[in-house]
Amino acid sequence: MTEAVGVATLGTGRAGVQVRLEDLRRRYAGVSALDGFSLTLEPGELIALLGPSGCGKTTALRLVAGLEDADGGQVVVDGKDVTGLPANKRDMGMVFQAYSLFPHMTARQNVAFGLRLRGVKSSERKQRAGDMLDLVGLSAQADRYAHQMSGGQQQRVALARALAIRPKVLLLDEPLSALDAKVRAQLRDEIRRVQLEVGTTTLFVTHDQEEALAIADRVGVMRAGHLEQLDAPGTVYSRPQTPFVAEFVGLSNRIPAMVSGKTAEVLGVHLPLVDETTSDGPAIAIVRPEAFTLAGTIGDTSLDAPLAGTVIATAFLGAVSRITVDLGGGLTVMAQLPTSEASAYPAGTAALLHLRTDAVLVTREAAVVPAPGPAAAAVENVGRAG
Amino acid sequence: MALDLAEATSTPADGRPAKGGRRRLPLAWLGGVPFIGYVSIFLLLPTAIVIFGAFLKGNGGGFTLDNLKSLNQDYVRSAFENSVILSAASALIGAVVGGVFAYVIATGRRDGTMRRIVTSACGVLAQFGGVTLAFAFIATIGGAGFITVFLANHGIDIYSDGVWLYKLNGLVLVYTYFQIPLMVLVFLPAVDGIRPQWREAAESLGGTTWHYWRHVAGPLLFPAFIGSALLLFANAFSAYATAAALVSQGGIIVPLQIGNSLSSEVIVGQQNYGKALAFGMIVVVAIVMALYVVLQRRTTKWLK
Ligand SMILES: Nc1ncnc2c1ncn2[C@@H]1O[C@H](COP(=O)(O)OP(=O)(O)OP(=O)(O)O)[C@@H](O)[C@H]1O
Numbered sequence A: 001m002t003e004a005v006g007v008a009t010l011g012t013g014r015a016g017v018q019v020r021l022e023d024l025r026r027r028y029a030g031v032s033a034l035d036g037f038s039l040t041l042e043p044g045e046l047i048a049l050l051g052p053s054g055c056g057k058t059t060a061l062r063l064v065a066g067l068e069d070a071d072g073g074q075v076v077v078d079g080k081d082v083t084g085l086p087a088n089k090r091d092m093g094m095v096f097q098a099y100s101l102f103p104h105m106t107a108r109q110n111v112a113f114g115l116r117l118r119g120v121k122s123s124e125r126k127q128r129a130g131d132m133l134d135l136v137g138l139s140a141q142a143d144r145y146a147h148q149m150s151g152g153q154q155q156r157v158a159l160a161r162a163l164a165i166r167p168k169v170l171l172l173d174e175p176l177s178a179l180d181a182k183v184r185a186q187l188r189d190e191i192r193r194v195q196l197e198v199g200t201t202t203l204f205v206t207h208d209q210e211e212a213l214a215i216a217d218r219v220g221v222m223r224a225g226h227l228e229q230l231d232a233p234g235t236v237y238s239r240p241q242t243p244f245v246a247e248f249v250g251l252s253n254r255i256p257a258m259v260s261g262k263t264a265e266v267l268g269v270h271l272p273l274v275d276e277t278t279s280d281g282p283a284i285a286i287v288r289p290e291a292f293t294l295a296g297t298i299g300d301t302s303l304d305a306p307l308a309g310t311v312i313a314t315a316f317l318g319a320v321s322r323i324t325v326d327l328g329g330g331l332t333v334m335a336q337l338p339t340s341e342a343s344a345y346p347a348g349t350a351a352l353l354h355l356r357t358d359a360v361l362v363t364r365e366a367a368v369v370p371a372p373g374p375a376a377a378a379v380e381n382v383g384r385a386g
Numbered sequence B: 001m002a003l004d005l006a007e008a009t010s011t012p013a014d015g016r017p018a019k020g021g022r023r024r025l026p027l028a029w030l031g032g033v034p035f036i037g038y039v040s041i042f043l044l045l046p047t048a049i050v051i052f053g054a055f056l057k058g059n060g061g062g063f064t065l066d067n068l069k070s071l072n073q074d075y076v077r078s079a080f081e082n083s084v085i086l087s088a089a090s091a092l093i094g095a096v097v098g099g100v101f102a103y104v105i106a107t108g109r110r111d112g113t114m115r116r117i118v119t120s121a122c123g124v125l126a127q128f129g130g131v132t133l134a135f136a137f138i139a140t141i142g143g144a145g146f147i148t149v150f151l152a153n154h155g156i157d158i159y160s161d162g163v164w165l166y167k168l169n170g171l172v173l174v175y176t177y178f179q180i181p182l183m184v185l186v187f188l189p190a191v192d193g194i195r196p197q198w199r200e201a202a203e204s205l206g207g208t209t210w211h212y213w214r215h216v217a218g219p220l221l222f223p224a225f226i227g228s229a230l231l232l233f234a235n236a237f238s239a240y241a242t243a244a245a246l247v248s249q250g251g252i253i254v255p256l257q258i259g260n261s262l263s264s265e266v267i268v269g270q271q272n273y274g275k276a277l278a279f280g281m282i283v284v285v286a287i288v289m290a291l292y293v294v295l296q297r298r299t300t301k302w303l304k
């Protein structure tokens, strides 16, 4: 029923518009928060900006919203340059991290606020605010104040308020980070459902990779004020273009390697390089836990010489499990396996691992800041002899 | 607030009373005893004495309304009038100027040195009164004060219409000296409660600065502002020492009248006249403080 109401009365009346961010620059007292940041959002698309703390995600969003002035570059919405427009002329819906509802107004009054400023008649205002609250599933809480609602409910109201003005662009800055895990996952899917329903072009900022991968059409991974990679979630995860992306998105082992020619020798296995221009010499290979399989479980001929080690920990993650294997010489690696296979290898047992011969990314830089959450603690093997 | 859900779900597990341990006597109230004792002896008891005394015959006799009736005289009415004017004027000036200061402080950096200095200075200055404050003003803008003399030497006579420092106007000026810092102290928490997201949300929804003040910041701060102004009013209304030091003759405001009635020869049968005056003050202050509490309650709900 909610769905039907949404489609009938809430559609923006136009398809989403294209939004282009061109070579945006912004400096704060010597710190370059954005350094030539470019990104194009296709009409109706939801792009998640992902990156470590301080990489400029919020700055990018605020430049689009007009809450911050750019030092250089352009924001083009639907073919029109809005770079010089103040925030209140840009027609953008904004959802903040938390506590952004006006505390002296009810949920309905909050949602109707933008309409009131636009001079919409009281009866129509009430109707449209009611529809928006319906859309986010909060009709029953319409007359509550912020302090009478949970954090998740408040964020739903904030979303309804941002969408009520039928904005050209929807901007969300870590809207879920103040919520606990269960509500976060639930509301994340809800935001996506609503966004698809209204079709508004959306920029969603987060530092939670799981959130970004789950919600977005495309994920933009940011680093130090610029875009490192922009691709569909699956691509960003399985074919990262840079070691930074490989390490920041998903879980990685850092394993000493030796580059020569167009291959890298990792744990005695010769792997093709993703970036063939890498110069020869010692380096660190970024290897996904999925790249390891248990020897003997599959008679796969593509598997190279097995690696002998001892299981020192297993983590059950549902259908898959992650085992940590000590390969001797101070080198431990994480391998991700189907739980049915991993269950035969409790801590303390010996295991034989194979490394798949996928193309590998190598780096000579220190590890990137690990993304938050236990699933992201990359195994650190730097400083060990190759 | 954001944790409501978490709290709600964790209550069944955590809310169970601990098993095994002996039932403990509820002794938490013991901590409040010194405070309650202190308030009883130095606030409640005197207030009760004043209120009862206001209705008792001076010669130890029974109930009477004569004390209150004696308030209905020209010089008493004018003292109350002056007290209200002084309190209202100094509260208004203090509230406006102090309110602006508080806003400026709150929009600056939270951890800034400037903020720390200003708030501690306000803490001291809000308590600054009595002979010291009176002397400070006499020494600077009194008849022979150095600013008065300096201005006079440059052709500006601030006392061309007579010396007003020792009159009601003078008291208003001197009182603002402690009213402004007091306003900063009591209003700052409310202004601190205003979140920058509210302005930005209003802006992104199409609001101008005027819209923001008209629909968001204004309505949010108004109760706290009025509440703080009422507190300032009560503060000025009951202040005695500064006025006593500055105004040597007569009782132009109620506290001075009470002082006079305590120190001068008392007309037989009118010993409780002073208590009647004090009773009048208590009534005014009680009304003001009741309004203050109502407004404050609203503010703390919004701006925590
Ligand atoms: N108002 C400001 N004044 C000074 N420096 C700022 C300001 N805002 C941001 N910066 C700096 O700009 C850089 C980018 O900040 P930004 O808030 O965009 O990061 P972010 O990616 O959103 O980080 P987070 O995940 O922690 O929110 C940081 O180094 C930050 O310290």
Ligand SMILES: [Mg+2]
Pocket: A057, A058, A059
């Ligand atoms: Mg941020």
